[in-house]
Amino acid sequence: MIELEGVPELIDPVMVAAFEGWNDAGDAASTAVAHLEREWKGEVFAALDAEDYYDFQVNRPTVWMDAGVRKITWPTTRLSVVRVGGEKPRDLVLVRGIEPSMRWRSFCNELLGFAHELGVELVVVLGALLGDTPHTRPVPVSGVTSDSDLAQRMDLEETKYEGPTGIVGVLQEACTHAGVPAVSLWAAVPHYVSQPPNPKATLALLNRLEDLLDLRIPLGELAEDARAWQVGVDQLAAEDSEVAEYVQTLEEARDTAELPEASGEAIAREFERYLRRRDVGPSGGHATADGTDSPPYLRDNPGNPGKARPPRPPKPDLPGNTGSAGEGEDADGGSGPDGDNPSGD
Numbered sequence: 001m002i003e004l005e006g007v008p009e010l011i012d013p014v015m016v017a018a019f020e021g022w023n024d025a026g027d028a029a030s031t032a033v034a035h036l037e038r039e040w041k042g043e044v045f046a047a048l049d050a051e052d053y054y055d056f057q058v059n060r061p062t063v064w065m066d067a068g069v070r071k072i073t074w075p076t077t078r079l080s081v082v083r084v085g086g087e088k089p090r091d092l093v094l095v096r097g098i099e100p101s102m103r104w105r106s107f108c109n110e111l112l113g114f115a116h117e118l119g120v121e122l123v124v125v126l127g128a129l130l131g132d133t134p135h136t137r138p139v140p141v142s143g144v145t146s147d148s149d150l151a152q153r154m155d156l157e158e159t160k161y162e163g164p165t166g167i168v169g170v171l172q173e174a175c176t177h178a179g180v181p182a183v184s185l186w187a188a189v190p191h192y193v194s195q196p197p198n199p200k201a202t203l204a205l206l207n208r209l210e211d212l213l214d215l216r217i218p219l220g221e222l223a224e225d226a227r228a229w230q231v232g233v234d235q236l237a238a239e240d241s242e243v244a245e246y247v248q249t250l251e252e253a254r255d256t257a258e259l260p261e262a263s264g265e266a267i268a269r270e271f272e273r274y275l276r277r278r279d280v281g282p283s284g285g286h287a288t289a290d291g292t293d294s295p296p297y298l299r300d301n302p303g304n305p306g307k308a309r310p311p312r313p314p315k316p317d318l319p320g321n322t323g324s325a326g327e328g329e330d331a332d333g334g335s336g337p338d339g340d341n342p343s344g345d
Contacts, residue, residue: 004114004118011089012091013092013120014120014122014123015093015114015115016036017124017125018030018033018095019077019099020099021099022285026197027197027198028126028189028204031202032202032209033094033095035202035217035220036082040083041082043080043081045079045080046114048077050074052107053100053103054102056075058101061074075097075098077095077096077097079093080093081093082094090213090215093120099166099167104167105174108167108174109174112180115180122180123171124183124213125171125184126185126209127166127184127185128188129188129189130286130287130288131189131190132253133189133250134190134250135193135234135237135247136247137254139189139200140187140204142157142186143157143183143185143186143212144161145159146158146159147176150181150183154183159184183212185205185208185209187205189201192246197229199225199226206219
């Protein structure tokens with residue numbers, strides 16, 4: 001039995017989770033949940049026992065000083081609650097941690113126990129993966145679910161992915177089997193510039209989460225950070241003609257693929273977000289489209305950051321054919337590794 005002392009009765013609670021590691025390219029997903037926790041001043045009310053799920057030789061504890069007293073912080077997963085105000089207040093249960101090293105089924109069952117006790121109505125898991133997407137274009141974010149009814153009701157893709165998976169995919173399937181509605185939102189991070197942070201991908205995930213949950217998220221300086229990030233990557237790419245040519249190839253493929261998709265519905269959705277904001281004042285490898293680990297290219301050579309050259313892709317024969325599409329659902333090449341994928345579950 002899970003004891004939840006000090007947690008009040010929640011209003012229409014939604015659980016939003018992200019995990020550092022394979023499913024978190026550029027730290028985009030974990031940073032998004034950290035942003036929600038910071039902006040809405042979430043307070044941690046529970047933490048999973050690190051001994052049960054983590055190999056401390058893989059995820060090492062850290063030592064720090066507190067008023068002259070030496071303390072240790074253990075790698076784990078923590079839960080906090082934040083209340084979103086407005087005309088229709090609701091609560092978010094935020095789950096932020098590290099992909100566990102072992103006992104994944106027990107890990108998911110423990111999180112589902114919290115979800116049950118708190119009356120969670122929907123679980124949204126955030127992820128980010130490496131994809132063949134140019135840094136100069138909007139970050140593709142795909143929403144997927146294993147629930148066909150939920151897919152139709154919330155305008156999501158029903159995942160068909162088969163292949164290696166991470167904790168995001170395992171947790172989503174655990175939710176499905178437990179009868180808890182679950183959605184995964186996946187941001188595609190350019191594989192040639194995957195080093196964290198990636199505020200542009202974090203911003204894209206939060207924008208998609210806003211649309212999904214019909215709420216407004218205070219973004220702080222994220223928009224400015226995203227612009228600064230893109231300018232910095234532009235400068236790095238400009239230092240190498242082969243990298244610049246590669247980026248241009250990705251841009252052409254992306255633009256060709258999206259030309260027919262500039263629909264009235266997409267334009268209306270962006271305009272609604274603009275009006276909403278105008279009216280309300282102010283480590284290791286990562287998942288790729290085919291589920292494998294892929295090293296980043298740009299920025300990963302400290303001694304010569306602009307000279308690590310990515311492989312040059314073949315010119316696409318068909319619009320949008322710049323890379324494998326994860327679950328066969330994402331034409332911009334940002335597909336996901338597990339039942340996750342830019343469509344990833």
